[in-house]
Amino acid sequence: MDLSSLIQAGKQLEAELIAFRRDLHRYPELSLQESGTAAKVAQRLSQLGMEYRSGVGGHGIVAELKGEQPGPMIALRADMDALPIHEESGLDFASERPGLMHACGHDAHTAILLGAAELLVGQKIKGSVRFLFQAAEEINAGAKAMIEQGALDGVAEIYGLHNLPTLSAGMTATRYGSLMGSVDRIEIHLEGRGGHGAIPDQSIDPVVCAANIIMSLQSIVSREVSPFDPVVVTIGSIKSGEANNVIPHYAELTGTIRTFDAKVQQQMAERIERIVQQIAAGYKCKATLKYIEQTPVLINHDGCNRHVEQVMDRMIGAARRIEAPPTLAGEDFSVYLQHVPGCFFWLGSGPAEDASHAYGLHHPKYELNEDCISLGAALLAAIALQRLSAN
Incomplete structure (x- = not known):
């Protein structure tokens, strides 16, 4: 032929x-x-x-x-x-x-x-x-x-x-x-207590909490996964508040998780849940994480x-x-x-x-x-x- x-x-x-x-x-x-x-x-x-x-x-x-x-x-x-x-x-x-x-x-x-x-x-x-x-x-x-x-x-x-x-x-x-790579989606909802931007002690600020969660999530890649196992944790959107002088009541984050190994993919939900919940507790916020598995490697x-x-x-x-x-x-x-x-x-x-x-x-x-x-x-x-x- x-x-x-x-x-x-x-x-x-x-x-x-x-x-x-x-x-x-x-x-x-x-x-x-x-x-x-x-x-x-x-x-x-x-x-x-x-x-x-x-x-x-x-x-x-x-x-x-x-x-x-x-x-x-x-x-x-x-x-x-x-x-x-x-x-x-x-x-x-x-x-x-x-x-x-x-x-x-x-x-x-x-x-x-x-x-x-x-x-x-x-x-x-x-x-x-x-x-x-x-x-x-x-x-x-x-x-x-x-x-x-x-x-x-x-x-x-x-x-x-x-x-x-x-x-x-x-x-x-x-x-x-x-x-x-695999493709997973995360959706994080943080609930604080809104208030005046000039009186932060009377509020619980979900924006500060969100910022720390974003930075802490990167420690999964640098400190919890082998450097020989590629992983990406990306937060692609943050939505919170409408005014510059108001501490908002909530913050919402969405992101994507990519891995190159099925075993690593299976471990990511627990790792992210742990960091989100413990960081949120440290900032007195309530957190909800949706971890959505989309496609495998x-x-x-x-x-x-x-x-x-x-x-x-x-x-x-x-x-x-x-x-x-x-x-x-x-x-x-x-x-x-x-x-x-x-x-x-x-x-x-x-x-x-x-x-x-x-x-x-x-x-x-x-x-x-x-x-x-x-x-x-x-x-x-x-x-x-x-x-x-x-x-």
Whole structure:
């Protein structure tokens, strides 16, 4: 089987895939609001004559391509949602919806998976390919909802990709084991006693308490976790008070916790609860902590990762594949990997010459090099085809 021919076939689809991606980019939709995007995907699947189920896990779509002979089922996944970011890219096809942007490239992921589906239609396969067009990745809810509604039923392996603008288009990156971090959310409510800013002795100040909690939480990273276990504790929002001369009655904090090891992730809730409660007691405040587990560490399965690398090396050459550095950014593809073996990899989407200074994911000036789209489609198609070849 000549897998490299898929690259040429992908090139023939390039113009229509780019046009489809640009249309999605103009009209981004937030998590759990992807109805328009889903309708466009469904229309393309219908044109391909492919069976599909809509409304899975919100606005997700599950499509299936069945081979003529029995065999395993391989799943390929793409996410569809955008972000609440005002676009500053200056592109001709920039978002026409103020405050919304495909700043993570999920529009390209959707086009790539549709391209893979088109490349696989008519191929001789033993088994079947399931295409998961997932909603709500950005809020870490989509994968769980898809699984609950049967998206992985009967699936033997699952594969997915994410574009990376700091890696040149034409390049790929893989990693054995842990690739991306876990994602948990914390919400802290502190109750004090409000009063006049000039008479602090008659009040209980939740702002001072909050400041000390923020600083003390960092001691978890520096003094309670091994320096060889990456952990991030970030407080991203603080809300308290309305006037400069008033001690407020409450303070609310939200934050994110990232780890690179499942055991460390399991220990974080107790550590944060202990610090929050004891610091709050020291400042005579009442504290409530909500610790919300969102996604686990993304851990690739060795056999699946090896398969992906072999396909890449045959199609584009080993020189265009690098080892992916670990990152504490999260991805709910990790939830799928808790249920079935699979692999997630990076697809370069940055400038061909030097991508090191490109705007990163979630930046208002993020820009995707569209040369990556046809290659991504060919790679996903080949990953499935190589597993299900009838030859």
